[in-house]
Amino acid sequence: MGLQDVDPAEWDMLTALRRDIHAHPELGFEEERTAGIVRRMLAKAGVEVHAGLGKTGVVGTLKLGDGTRRIALRADMDALAMPETAEDRPYKSRTSGKMHACGHDGHTVMLLGAARRLAQRRNFSGTVHFVFQPAEEGRGGARAMIDDGFFRQFPVDAVYGLHNMPGLPPDEMAVVAGPQLASSDRWSITFEGIGTHGAKPHFGRDAMTAAGQFLTSLHTIVARRIDPLQPAVISACAIEGGHFEALNVIPDKVRIGGTARAFTPAVRDQIEEEIGEQAKGVAGLYGVACDYRYFRQMPPVVNDAGAAARALKAAQSALGVERVRTAFAPSTAGDDFAMFSSEVPGAYVWLGNGPAEDGALHHNSRYDFNDAAIPSGVGFWTTLVEQELDKT
Structure with a gap:
């Protein structure tokens, strides 16, 4: 489609x-201001607006021709609960403890x-739904x-x-079929023993030592139980037990929690089973009880071959064949886009965000979306719709 015909003032406005x-x-399910901006701009462009889906979500619908073919384009709107430390940034977060550290501000604008652009050009036949999703960052939007x-x-x-990717130039994309992001699950284990005096451990059943043994054995699951050719991540991320004001007391309970990630259902199932087996084995060894819980949150993002092929064609048309990568390693992060693409064929693509330096990585307190990527993102989305919903 080309972007040379777009008024430079449009890019200035979007920037x-x-x-x-x-x-x-704004954090997940609190995106009132952002959703208001989205609603007003869609309405002004002549796009039908549906508000309040998923509390603060917005869906814009544009139907031309018979509307038979129907596709959805999704962007996320929420920020993260973390401080922004880039003091030299004139548009730094004005809300303490909150920042756009993953580029959802850029996703929304693109x-x-x-x-x-599509409402102005009206160069397609079908129905496109513009999905502005709240609460992607772990809150279930x-x-x-x-x-x-x-x-x-x-x-x-x-x-x-579409998601931005530090390390790729802002005029490059990666479009690949198959796994893109891992499943994202959480687990917790409570070891319960018999508390006792720190000087007399033999009178109790030590949940603290059991927890330590479990942490050591936990990381053998990926190294020794999962097929080495199948990527997986298991991390312990929280532990609580005892009191620093009472360092002569061995506590009754110790609780450990963390995350688990995989790219296939089989490995996901195996991880859930193996963590439980490790916990029960350690509990039996130390004579303590254990309560194991596994919480499935999001499945992996796996690109449908057909949808990925259509996305690839659009990316190559918009940016040029030489600027689109067809081999790109999946990420062990997660995205609840998987909830949508588990229901219908889907494709999740990567758009460059420039060099991964000076805090440019996602969830870093100095991260910033690269405004130079806005034309590429708009061009990709527009081309995808006009090609998939081709009038002919």
Whole structure:
């Protein structure tokens, strides 16, 4: 489609809007200001607006022709509960303890830019739903939208997502079929023994020592139980037990929790089973009880071959064949886009965010979305719609 025909003032406006959203971050299910901006801009562009799905979610619908073919494009809107430390940034977060550290401000603006452009060009035949999702960062925004009836209200044949990727130039993309992001699950274990005086451990059953043994054995699961050719991550991320004000007391209980990630259902199942087996084995060894719980949160993001092929064609048309990578390693992070793409064929693509330096990595307190990527993102989304919903 080419972007040379776009008024430079449009990019200036989108850049200013992106920085405004960056300066006013909102956590999951609190995106009232951001959702308001989205609603107003969609309505002004002539896009039908549906608000309140998943509490603060917004869906814009543009239907041309017979509307037979239906697709959804998804962007996330929420920020993270963390401080921004880039003091030299004029549009730094104005809300203490909150910042856009993953580029959702950029994702929102690029999809808005594409909606405006598609509404103006009107060069397709079908239905496109612009999905502005709340609460991607672990609060279940995709599930909330689906539970509120997303697929009943907006049935689609395919769904597409885009995320920025530090390390790729802002005019490059990566589009690959197969696994893109891992499942994201949580687990917790409580070891319960018999507390006693720290000087008389033989009178109790030591839950603290059991927890330590478990932590050591936990990391043998990936190293020795999971197929070495199957990627997996198990991490212990929290532990609580005892009191530093009472260092002569061995506690009754110690609780440990963490995360587990995999790219296939079989490995995901194996991880759940193996963590439990390790916990029970250690508990039996030390004569303590254990309460093991595994919480499945999001499945892996796995690109459908057909949807990925259509996304690849659009990326190559918008950016040029030489600027689109067809081999790119999956990430062990997660994204609840998987909730959408588990229901219908989907593809999740990567757009460059520039060098991964000076805190440019996701969830870093100096991270910032690269505004130079906005034209590429708008161009990709626009091309994807016009090709998949081709008038002919």
